[in-house]
Amino acid sequence: METKRKYSVTEKKSEVISSLKDFGSKIYEQMEKGDFPSITMPSRSTQNIYYDMNLRQFILGDKSVRRSARNIRHVKPFTQLVWVARFSHELTTQRKTSTLRDVYYSAQAYEMTFKDQQESDNIITDLETVLGLSREDFNIFPEERSAVFGDLTIEYTVPGYEGKTLNLTTHPDGVLIGPALTSAEFVNTTADKIIAIEKGGLFTRFIEENVHKKFNALLVLTAGQAPRATRHFIRRLHTELNLPVYIFTDGDPWGMHIAMVIISGSANAAHLRELNTPDAKWSGVWATDIVNYKLPTDPLDEVDIKRLYELQKDPRYKEDPLWQREIKTFLKIRRKAEQEAFSRYGLTYIVDEYLPAKLEETK
């Protein structure tokens, strides 16, 4: 189908640049009036982070913080924030990308000092909070890369590739989800679902077994915990193409949480909205799958069990009885299983039997 272009990347880019300009203009205006410039933004302290049952994600409460150039203790973080905004404006207008690490070092080219990278990371998060945009929007990307495969044609917007299209079945090892793909427009697709997969080996197996054709699916490799750019990409696939998302992870607390972070996000990103896909489903490997499919297992070790008790109390896990049931089952059977465990029944069992059963069960 032709995509509905609910969300145009190019429009978004000019919104980002306007937001950065507005940010700068407000500071100039205050100074022209003879005032000390100041910025007010929502507080990200733990006391101001709440889980919102309707949005199904963490959000920030009403508390706010104000940084003013009048306050001597604020001058440094205030200046740093203005510099990060200026640098982000440079990146977005020149259409260059950067990383968190790179921003830390780049600051030194401007004689802007950060004590360590943690300090610059924190100021970048401040800018996200002020603008309500994520750092990938202003071209600060993670190092980690994941991949996608399936019948979706995209159109690049990066310099040198404007207007060029690529069908995501072009390279059978999968197409890297980096800055160029993340900023591409979706043109058309025949897929009717998204399948996200934790492990590289299984992603390759799915491609080799033509899961994309047999199940009309776009396959996304999260490569462990999905990088933020990938979570945002999954959300775009869901909202712009209007396709359901099914997530397949290892059957252990860590795999379960990989799915949860795609669905409901993290407390660290309570100030952002566009990273999560609340309607995505965790389709397996469940603790109950381990029992029902008699999978080969390993015992849960102490950190696994500690993690399960933490997740049991986590608000993201409370609303849906599925999660609570699976946590209880893990704690009862005290075993975990990896996605590859299905090879116990032959290499294609996971595709021929398990996948269709679970897609149906979690529809």
Next chain:
Amino acid sequence: METKRKYSVTEKKSEVISSLKDFGSKIYEQMEKGDFPSITMPSRSTQNIYYDMNLRQFILGDKSVRRSARNIRHVKPFTQLVWVARFSHELTTQRKTSTLRDVYYSAQAYEMTFKDQQESDNIITDLETVLGLSREDFNIFPEERSAVFGDLTIEYTVPGYEGKTLNLTTHPDGVLIGPALTSAEFVNTTADKIIAIEKGGLFTRFIEENVHKKFNALLVLTAGQAPRATRHFIRRLHTELNLPVYIFTDGDPWGMHIAMVIISGSANAAHLRELNTPDAKWSGVWATDIVNYKLPTDPLDEVDIKRLYELQKDPRYKEDPLWQREIKTFLKIRRKAEQEAFSRYGLTYIVDEYLPAKLEETK
């Protein structure tokens, strides 16, 4: 240029299948003669691993081990080895790929028991040793993926893509080095060098700054320690296209060793020849670069220093005065620097100044 096809992937694949068939035939022949079947292979014990100055890599010595079905203690590993050969034959003839983890679980489908994955990994290494082939040759691939970008056209040999070509500038995030790319033929290129890069952020920077065009280079992202499939891919680029290889890593013992493993391999792979590129150059970030370029640094911590003393005694580091000088300089300055540290002089300094200087220096 058109590549010389010194090495044809398709020919290699049929060699692999013949090797596996020969392996099986020899066992049948022994049994038909009424003998207990047995296998002799070079020993991989540490006492039989030597560093070869001419080959510039570790090799196995003259000691060998014999596994015989007559010996009750050998029956299990012997049977496991035959099963791994049988499974690898199935993978290669059916043109499916697998992972180490997957082989461990797949064994259970054949009621072949391995105590744990370490045991099955070890038997796979036995098969590598017997055949003198690496596991990627018989379609057992790593999970990790790295990437490549630049003007090289490849031709796929995997099912469904036979005869299709791809130019490796098609996707500006880089093209994943997975089973499909690794098994592709090289068709033609205009590049005259290979630049291997440790970090994803810098790989993206190089693409954005058109390093591939300005320096006629193919860019390879190792993404940390290069997976074996990537080391093999770099070797193929070097030998089949006859191009020099320059490696850029972080300026610390770990980055230095990423370069060394691409160049001279590891003791673990002393039984293999086709993973290393002895003529590749480590072009930076050297300890002396840290000094000469006045880079922002972090102090070496205890594990860094311990590692440097280990490397100082390592035979791979002994032959070339460059390595010894750099180790000494690290130990003297007690500092390390990342590739991103060059951003201290602006985002493009590394491309405009450092890269051409170092390519010239290590030519």
